[in-house]
């Protein structure tokens with residue numbers, strides 16, 4: 067299927083649904099017991115079904131996830147894919163960023179990234195140093211676009227003032243339950259400043275709908291969709307928002323793809339926004355504000 071795209075006023079485009087890779091190959095370290103072939107097959111299955119946006123990071127399985135992605139994408143035309151990786155918050159000095167990007171390219175087996183993100187801001191390295199390195203990566207053609215992740219509004223403003231290039235996205239935790247980006251004004255900032263908000267963990271790692279709330283069941287019935295499809299569709303129904311979900315399961319991928327290409331009525335989107343139970347205003351995984 068052709069996954070719909072969203073486009074910024076600047077012309078930058080992203081598909082509304084991308085494949086996440088966190089936990090493919092391991093968690094923070096490589097898991098020798100991981101079924102690597104299953105993850106490679108899952109990435110290929112997604113590509114065969116129209117997924118082009120693949121999200122990874124140097125820190126996933128300590129680089130091993132990028133190697134798996136590299137193996138998975140080998141048979142495909144690189145230009146048909148939209149590859150995203152991230153530099154870890156412990157590598158944000160100028161030369162560290164340049165080196166980290168080169169290592170990521172090597173592991174991915176490609177000579178450019180479509181988008182390169184600061185995974186999280188550092189409390190010690192001045193942001194200007196990192197932004198200068200990202201500008202250099204664009205200048206060298208190793209990276210096509212730059213963005214940030216887990217940045218609150220004031221950090222986005224700071225980053226914007228320190229780069230020659232456009233910050234095209236902020237990748238943040240956002241789903242029906244976790245609303246920190248609404249509460250902290252990040253969603254509004256992205257909408258008003260022409261920045262894509264890339265919502266990670268739309269299914270709260272599959273836990274979001276362990277018990278399906280009545281408001282979700284009601285809308286699933288109304289639209290003839292599954293609760294998971296309602297949850298993903300709600301995220302991408304927000305202006306300037308696209309999403310990423312990880313799955314190594316082909317049935318889940320098919321289900322998730324059924325979440326795109328249609329819309330709920332505005333009153334239903336707003337009903338979900340207000341009635342989804344047990345909402346949280348701080349991420350349980352990566353809060354926007356943090357101290358050591």
Ligand SMILES: NC(=O)c1ccc[n+]([C@@H]2O[C@H](COP(=O)([O-])OP(=O)(O)OC[C@H]3O[C@@H](n4cnc5c(N)ncnc54)[C@H](OP(=O)(O)O)[C@@H]3O)[C@@H](O)[C@H]2O)c1
Pocket residue numbers: 085086087088089121122185215216237238265266267268269270271272273294310311312313314315317318319321322352
């Ligand atoms: N920038 C950041 O700091 C940051 C942080 C976290 C994540 N991310 C990125 O965002 C991506 C998505 O987030 P996430 O992986 O944490 O969470 P997620 O996509 O909400 O959830 C993934 C989990 O949900 C399961 N799942 C997927 N589709 C399903 C379905 N239709 N029905 C039931 N279960 C389903 C998957 O298991 P199966 O494999 O069995 O389907 C997997 O365990 C990550 O993979 C990563 O690339 C970025």
